[in-house]
Amino acid sequence: MRKALGVALAPYFGQQDYHHLFCGDIGFGVFDDVRRQTPGQFHNFGISEQHMVSYAAAFASAVKATSMVYTINPFITSRVHDQLRVDVAYANAPLVICSVGAGFAYDALGFTHYGIEDLALMTVLPNFRIFTPAEPADVTAIIRQLFSDRAIAAPCYLRLQKGGERNLSADFPDVERKGSYKYWPGDEVEIVTHGAIAEEALKARQMLKGDISVAVRAVIDWGRYCEDEVMPIQDNSLFLEEHRAVGSLANALVNAGKALPRASAPLRLKCVRHTDFHGLALRPTALRLNGLDAASIAHSIKELKAEKRPDIKLEMAG
Amino acid sequence: MSIKMTITQKARLNVVRTAREASSVHFGGCFSVMEILAAYYGPVIRNEIAFKEFIARDTLILSKGHCGLAVYSLLAGIGIVSSETLASYCKDGGAFMGHIKQDPALGIGWSTGSLGHGLSISLGLAGALRFMGAKGRIVCILGDGEMHEGSNWEALLHLSHDDHFPLTIILDNNQFLSLGRTQDIRPLEPIHKKIEDFGIACVTVDGHDIAAVEQAMRQGEQSGRALFINANTLKGKGISFTEGVPEWHAKRASEAELQRMEAELTGAAA
Numbered sequence: 001m002r003k004a005l006g007v008a009l010a011p012y013f014g015q016q017d018y019h020h021l022f023c024g025d026i027g028f029g030v031f032d033d034v035r036r037q038t039p040g041q042f043h044n045f046g047i048s049e050q051h052m053v054s055y056a057a058a059f060a061s062a063v064k065a066t067s068m069v070y071t072i073n074p075f076i077t078s079r080v081h082d083q084l085r086v087d088v089a090y091a092n093a094p095l096v097i098c099s100v101g102a103g104f105a106y107d108a109l110g111f112t113h114y115g116i117e118d119l120a121l122m123t124v125l126p127n128f129r130i131f132t133p134a135e136p137a138d139v140t141a142i143i144r145q146l147f148s149d150r151a152i153a154a155p156c157y158l159r160l161q162k163g164g165e166r167n168l169s170a171d172f173p174d175v176e177r178k179g180s181y182k183y184w185p186g187d188e189v190e191i192v193t194h195g196a197i198a199e200e201a202l203k204a205r206q207m208l209k210g211d212i213s214v215a216v217r218a219v220i221d222w223g224r225y226c227e228d229e230v231m232p233i234q235d236n237s238l239f240l241e242e243h244r245a246v247g248s249l250a251n252a253l254v255n256a257g258k259a260l261p262r263a264s265a266p267l268r269l270k271c272v273r274h275t276d277f278h279g280l281a282l283r284p285t286a287l288r289l290n291g292l293d294a295a296s297i298a299h300s301i302k303e304l305k306a307e308k309r310p311d312i313k314l315e316m317a318g
Numbered sequence: 319m320s321i322k323m324t325i326t327q328k329a330r331l332n333v334v335r336t337a338r339e340a341s342s343v344h345f346g347g348c349f350s351v352m353e354i355l356a357a358y359y360g361p362v363i364r365n366e367i368a369f370k371e372f373i374a375r376d377t378l379i380l381s382k383g384h385c386g387l388a389v390y391s392l393l394a395g396i397g398i399v400s401s402e403t404l405a406s407y408c409k410d411g412g413a414f415m416g417h418i419k420q421d422p423a424l425g426i427g428w429s430t431g432s433l434g435h436g437l438s439i440s441l442g443l444a445g446a447l448r449f450m451g452a453k454g455r456i457v458c459i460l461g462d463g464e465m466h467e468g469s470n471w472e473a474l475l476h477l478s479h480d481d482h483f484p485l486t487i488i489l490d491n492n493q494f495l496s497l498g499r500t501q502d503i504r505p506l507e508p509i510h511k512k513i514e515d516f517g518i519a520c521v522t523v524d525g526h527d528i529a530a531v532e533q534a535m536r537q538g539e540q541s542g543r544a545l546f547i548n549a550n551t552l553k554g555k556g557i558s559f560t561e562g563v564p565e566w567h568a569k570r571a572s573e574a575e576l577q578r579m580e581a582e583l584t585g586a587a588a
Contacts, residue, residue: 020449051438051472058428058442063449083469086432087439091420 001160001196002100004136006030008143009068013038018063019147022056024049024071026100049075053083057093066094066152073101073115073159081121089125094151097122098158102132102195103242103272104283105162111277115159120247122157123222129156130252132194134218135167141177142220161196168198168218179224186215189301193240194219194249200287201240203294204301212305219249226256238304239269240297242287270300325363325395326352326528327583330556332391332404334579337571340387340408342416346566347461348388350492350525350551355392357531358457358488362396369398373425375454377443380426381436382461382490384568386418393424427456434467436460437487441473444483444544455484455539463495466504477544478516486538487546490525492553496567513546525549557582 010033013019020041021034035042045052053069053076060067069076076099077084088095099118106113122128133139139160146152169175169183180192183202189212191201198218205214219225230253239250250269272290287293291300323331329352337343358378361367380389387407393399406412417431428439440458447454464470477483491509493500500506513520519541523530531549538545553567554560557579571579581587 018449045476048469048472048475050434050469051441051476054435054438054469055442055445055473055476058439059446059449062443062446082432083435083438086429087435090429 001133001136001139001165002027002030002163004139005070005098005143005160006033008140009147010034010037012143012147013041016065016150017041018065018150020056020059020063020065020067022052022059022067022069024052024069024075026071049080050083053080053097054087057083057087057091057095060095060151061091061093064094065150066096066147068096068098068158070098070100072106072113073099073118074113077115077118077121077157084122085125088155089127092127093155094153096146096152096156096158097128098160100160100162102159102161103197104281104286105196107281107283107286110280114277116243116272117247118159119243119249123247123252127154129154130222131156131158131220132222132249133158133160133220134193134195134198135165135169137167137169137175138177138218138220145221159195165196166199168202177220179221179226179229180217180219183216183218184214186213188213189236189238189304190215190217191238191240191297191301192217192219192249194222195242197240197242197287197292200292200294200297204297207294207298208301212301214301222249222252225249226252226258230256230258236304237268238297238301239267239271240292241269241271242292244272245269268300268304270297323584325392326356327556328395329356329388329392331580331583332394333387334571334576334583336387336391336404336407338573338576339405340416342408342568343387343571344384344568345557345560345571346494346553346564346568347382347385347490347492348391349555349557349560350553351382351385351388351459351490352392352555353526353528354459354488354490354531354549354551355388357528357535358459359392359396360528360532362398369425373422376425377427377454377456378425379428379430379436379440379443379456379458380418381430381440381458382433382464383417383430383436385461385490386414386416389418389424389426390414398424433461433464434469436464437470437473440485440487441476441483444485447484448482455486457486457488457535459488459490462489462491462493462500462506462509465489465506465509474513474516474518477518481518481544482542483544484539484542485544486535487544488525488531488535489546489548490551491548492525492551492555494553494562494564494567496564498564510548513548518544518546520546520548522548522550525551526555 102115201216394404407414419429440456444456534547560566
């Protein structure tokens with residue numbers, strides 16, 4: 001996704017000098033095009049995230065044009081939360097806060113670099129729009145949406161995984177990337193997910209092929225999905241998120257009044273539950289520990305299919 | 319009034335009178351920053367420039383946002399803010415809250431209150447002026463206690479690397495935090511040397527000498543670069559029993575204390 005970001009940004013920066021990128025000393029190779037073609041619009045702020053966010057918010061507001069701040073997930077969400085709250089959210093600055101390292105993307109680096117609480121921090125802020133690409137093609141579409149006009153109307157949070165993700169939708173050239181899209185049709189269970197964990201959902205779908213018909217839906221624009229697209233949650237929906245329950249998409253739907261936990265429509269969420277990450281867990285292990293790997297997802301779907309308990313009020317599948 | 323009041327006396331009196339019905343007033347900081355504000359608005363006070371023209375050029379960021387009442391009181395003193403509007407300070411539905419808010423009509427560039435934001439904001443606004451090739455200058459007023467915030471030092475490191483910003487930073491160095499002397503809690507001095515060691519131009523002035531502050535500000539404007547003005551002030555300045563007394567940082571004044579303040583400012587106590 002990182003490469004896609006750099007490639008997608010370059011033409012907009014080339015066309016307009018008022019778009020600027022503020023970077024926390026990461027992204028080696030990612031922004032080569034931007035740096036080479038428009039060096040005056042690339043600013044490396046070193047390791048000073050608080051200053052960078054306030055500076056960028058004021059700069060973008062004064063220039064009245066969309067700019068972007070980019071660094072590793074926890075450092076641009078939790079470390080600078082007061083700056084995001086006061087100078088970006090309440091100031092309604094035309095700024096894209098772009099994080100890299102969603103979920104367990106930086107697995108080998110340890111829990112200081114995990115991005116598993118960021119959505120809780122960002123969804124609590126007023127005005128912010130949330131974007132969660134599942135694949136590089138989503139990033140391209142989102143950047144097109146955010147940089148086509150001079151300025152976005154509200155600040156945005158763009159949550160990237162890292163690098164090396166595949167375009168899972170390559171077989172579906174007609175995919176329309178609005179709030180969400182389906183990778184595969186299926187009429188028995190729908191996995192609603194976001195981010196790169198969509199790949200695990202597709203693997204689970206494959207495991208269940210011929211047994212249970214599973215659809216996979218990737219949500220990339222939370223506001224659009226929650227406001228325009230989502231139907232009241234059905235009995236057959238399973239939310240899959242590489243994030244904690246608080247701040248999850250399922251949470252957002254409940255808050256939007258689209259997923260009231262009720263007997264006829266239990267809300268099922270598979271998300272990060274583990275709290276002790278002092279032992280090193282690479283991403284496959286971390287996903288397995290939290291029941292987020294393909295085998296665990298397939299198992300949960302079988303249970304969901306077999307389940308005939310209409311009295312369940314709110315089930316957060318573990 | 320028994321004596322001819324100066325603009326800063328009038329402004330302090332406005333603070334005191336507003337405090338009678340306001341739930342939150344930071345007397346100490348409002349009184350220490352008053353001459354700095356008078357220097358900033360000097361050209362308007364002397365009728366050298368219309369207020370609208372002035373704020374089209376210069377933008378104020380009061381990073382120590384809890385002293386917004388000082389700004390409003392001074393602006394009321396020179397007829398920019400009406401007495402009715404000033405009286406709405408901290409009242410339900412009022413125009414002004416306890417911490418200063420962004421107000422283009424008053425030339426206030428950003429809402430502050432959470433300390434340690436204003437300097438980075440000021441750099442960002444100054445960076446935008448530079449990028450757009452626009453005329454003008456950003457003036458950022460910091461408090462000495464606020465200098466404990468690490469974000470300020472991140473911004474100073476930025477200036478250390480590149481000081482070509484239309485930016486004047488004024489430190490209202492009133493020597494006090496809320497509970498005691500800055501020097502006893504987390505010493506800031508020698509701040510002048512520290513700033514110069516960062517490679518940033520710095521001048522130290524008496525922060526209650528309006529002419530000296532104004533002269534330093536002009537120096538910054540002419541240099542085309544960022545300038546840090548270390549303005550030594552006295553917390554609670556202007557009232558005998560608030561000067562240098564930490565509890566007046568945000569103490570709620572009694573009616574008797576307000577009357578004593580008024581008497582001292584109007585000369586009735588003499």
